[in-house]
Amino acid sequence: MENQRQMIPVWFWVGLMLLVYGILITGAGLLYISSPPQNYAAKWTNPNLWWGGVMLIVGIIFLYIGRKKRPSN
Amino acid sequence: MAVIHLGILDWVIIVLYFGFVIGLGWYLKRFADTKEDFFLAGRKNSIWVCSIAFVSANLGALEILGWTGGTVKYGMFVSHFYWIGAIPAMLFLGLYMMPFYYSSRIHSIPGYLLLRFDERSRLLNAISFAIMTVLMSGINLYLMALVFHTILGWNWDVCMWISAAAVASYIALGGLLSAILTETLQFFLIWFGLFLVSILGIIDVGGFGGLFEGLPERMTSLWATSGNPQDNPMGVTWYGIAIGLGFVLSFGYWTTDFLIVQRAFTAKNLQTARLTPIVASFFKMALPFIVVVAGLVAFKLSALNQLNLERDAAGNIVNADSALPLLIARYYPTGLVGLGITALLAGFMAGQAGNTSAFNTVFTYDIYKAAIKKDASDKHLVFVGRVITIVGILLSVVTAYVAKSFPTIMDYIQAIFSWVNAPLFATMLLGMFWKRTTSTGAFWGLIAGMLTSFILFLAFKFKWFGCEWYYYLTFMPSSKALCPAVPSEMTLNLWQAAWAWIVCFGLTIIISLFTKPKSDEELQGLVKGLTPNPDLEDVPLYRRPLLWALVSLGVLIFLNVYFW
Numbered sequence: 073m074e075n076q077r078q079m080i081p082v083w084f085w086v087g088l089m090l091l092v093y094g095i096l097i098t099g100a101g102l103l104y105i106s107s108p109p110q111n112y113a114a115k116w117t118n119p120n121l122w123w124g125g126v127m128l129i130v131g132i133i134f135l136y137i138g139r140k141k142r143p144s145n
Numbered sequence: 146m147a148v149i150h151l152g153i154l155d156w157v158i159i160v161l162y163f164g165f166v167i168g169l170g171w172y173l174k175r176f177a178d179t180k181e182d183f184f185l186a187g188r189k190n191s192i193w194v195c196s197i198a199f200v201s202a203n204l205g206a207l208e209i210l211g212w213t214g215g216t217v218k219y220g221m222f223v224s225h226f227y228w229i230g231a232i233p234a235m236l237f238l239g240l241y242m243m244p245f246y247y248s249s250r251i252h253s254i255p256g257y258l259l260l261r262f263d264e265r266s267r268l269l270n271a272i273s274f275a276i277m278t279v280l281m282s283g284i285n286l287y288l289m290a291l292v293f294h295t296i297l298g299w300n301w302d303v304c305m306w307i308s309a310a311a312v313a314s315y316i317a318l319g320g321l322l323s324a325i326l327t328e329t330l331q332f333f334l335i336w337f338g339l340f341l342v343s344i345l346g347i348i349d350v351g352g353f354g355g356l357f358e359g360l361p362e363r364m365t366s367l368w369a370t371s372g373n374p375q376d377n378p379m380g381v382t383w384y385g386i387a388i389g390l391g392f393v394l395s396f397g398y399w400t401t402d403f404l405i406v407q408r409a410f411t412a413k414n415l416q417t418a419r420l421t422p423i424v425a426s427f428f429k430m431a432l433p434f435i436v437v438v439a440g441l442v443a444f445k446l447s448a449l450n451q452l453n454l455e456r457d458a459a460g461n462i463v464n465a466d467s468a469l470p471l472l473i474a475r476y477y478p479t480g481l482v483g484l485g486i487t488a489l490l491a492g493f494m495a496g497q498a499g500n501t502s503a504f505n506t507v508f509t510y511d512i513y514k515a516a517i518k519k520d521a522s523d524k525h526l527v528f529v530g531r532v533i534t535i536v537g538i539l540l541s542v543v544t545a546y547v548a549k550s551f552p553t554i555m556d557y558i559q560a561i562f563s564w565v566n567a568p569l570f571a572t573m574l575l576g577m578f579w580k581r582t583t584s585t586g587a588f589w590g591l592i593a594g595m596l597t598s599f600i601l602f603l604a605f606k607f608k609w610f611g612c613e614w615y616y617y618l619t620f621m622p623s624s625k626a627l628c629p630a631v632p633s634e635m636t637l638n639l640w641q642a643a644w645a646w647i648v649c650f651g652l653t654i655i656i657s658l659f660t661k662p663k664s665d666e667e668l669q670g671l672v673k674g675l676t677p678n679p680d681l682e683d684v685p686l687y688r689r690p691l692l693w694a695l696v697s698l699g700v701l702i703f704l705n706v707y708f709w
Contacts, residue, residue, distance in 0.1 A: 085165075085169065085329075086333055089330055097480045100154055100479060117348075120481055
């Protein structure tokens with residue numbers, strides 16, 4: 073799919089999706105630092121914060137891969 | 146009562162996904178104007194896109210929910226469906242069958258049957274595949290609405306119509322290109338949305354050691370308890386798994402189901418097409434780390450009374466399919482809940498999209514163009530493809546409503562899968578590797594195989610046989626003392642497929658020996674021995690299919706020995 077006419081590569085869309093979701097979920101994780109919800113068993117960690125962070129980083133990597141392969145014109 | 150409650154952020158994440166995929170459909174419309182673009186995604190895809198789409202086409206949310214629940218009931222035995230029940234077939238497809246498929250430049254599996262045999266086999270397969278796909282798509286839609294109604298309390302009709310409309314719009318706009326792109330997104334969503342359940346679950350129960358500690362051997366072994374069907378929760382034997390699942394059902398599905406194989410047809414060249422199922426096999430082997438681990442965590446927590454799985458009066462778990470939603474509710478806060486639900490929704494919609502894109506290709510090429518308008522132009526075929534996408538989705542919705550009114554009909558519809566695919570694998574195997582196979586042999590063998598599967602299905606279901614025959618037909622004569630109890634449903638399914646394959650294989654050979662085969666000239670590029678071997682001289686060693694197939698096989702053997 074990468075080289076088809078001037079189509080934006082699939083990796084760009086994957087990166088964009090992960091980046092947007094990563095920002096939203098990490099943001100929620102930051103809010104939970106001051107007021108953690110009590111209704112779930114994983115309150116000993118803050119999964120929103122670190123898992124959202126992982127998504128954000130992976131999203132940036134895929135955006136980079138997608139942009140690098142984008143046709144110049 | 147709903148298992149999971151959504152916050153505002155969860156809703157934002159879900160709505161964003163719908164906006165994302167419909168927007169992509171609009172964007173991709175401009176790249177899907179020709180028939181090659183609409184039906185074959187331009188035939189320019191890379192190895193990574195093809196292999197992710199290949200494995201994702203099989204990665205529906207029903208499978209994830211169902212096999213997580215299946216693990217609660219059957220333990221590690223579920224891994225057989227991901228390992229021996231998939232990997233050998235995927236490697237065989239890449240190494241031996243793909244050169245015939247890809248080199249003949251076909252658009253569909255029925256297209257190969259036309260070239261190798263004749264119009265009869267092609268139409269038989271095209272019509273049965275089209276019916277199977279629409280019905281399965283409807284069942285998928287019904288179960289999706291049911292799942293979201295149960296775990297989230299969503300309105301059944303709204304849920305079904307919104308997802309059907311979303312899939313119809315992006316497939317009608319972007320064709321197979323849209324399906325493949327959303328399958329790629331879905332793959333990442335499922336890993337990011339659901340793998341965390343397993344990670345948090347493992348930490349919660351004290352690591353892998355804590356997970357396996359105290360669990361019975363029948364829940365934690367792959368083969369050790371397969372010598373006697375009474376020793377394992379699935380009630381199957383090792384040879385039932387190896388022959389019924391590992392050979393007939395698995396090869397029938399992974400090598401001939403157009404919904405799956407279509408993804409490899411979009412590869413940019415033969416080398417990429419061959420590597421597609423081989424690379425996909427690594428992704429497939431990794432999936433038990435979501436499904437089986439989550440299922441074992443749910444089993445463990447349930448045994449410790451920390452997870453509220455519904456039980457009957459005797460204490461047996463009755464609704465194991467709610468295991469994954471319950472784990473999501475247990476471990477995920479707002480935000481991640483939205484991501485987990487979006488992953489399931491994406492899985493449902495991608496499954497729907499896969500069915501729809503395969504259906505529109507087979508209908509347009511193998512039914513419409515073959516039997517209705519032979520001289521249709523490119524533009525006309527794309528128009529028909531778009532219209533039939535909408536029609537296919539509407540038929541799915543009708544099927545879903547029928548399934549809602551008569552839930553028992555689902556048993557019949559789901560059984561269609563083994564009626565169609567198991568005998569087709571026998572036909573394909575003979576067609577590709579024995580040039581003496583004739584068109585008449587293939588056609589009547591296929592019909593006999595499908596009928597065998599259908600009749601056995603009814604016979605098992607309505608008990609047409611005496612009890613001891615159940616054990617003779619499943620090669621367990623020594624267990625007939627267990628009558629009136631019959632073998633497990635899983636055992637019957639595996640051997641029903643095996644018998645369909647045996648009848649089709651045997652009859653095709655017998656009829657072929659008495660009828661006239663096609664000439665060598667007509668079979669060029671379609672049969673082993675009359676097809677040039679793929680030229681690998683300029684291909685570096687690390688890109689050769691055989692090398693990666695051997696690595697994949699090595700990993701498969703290691704996993705089976707490690708979890709023996």
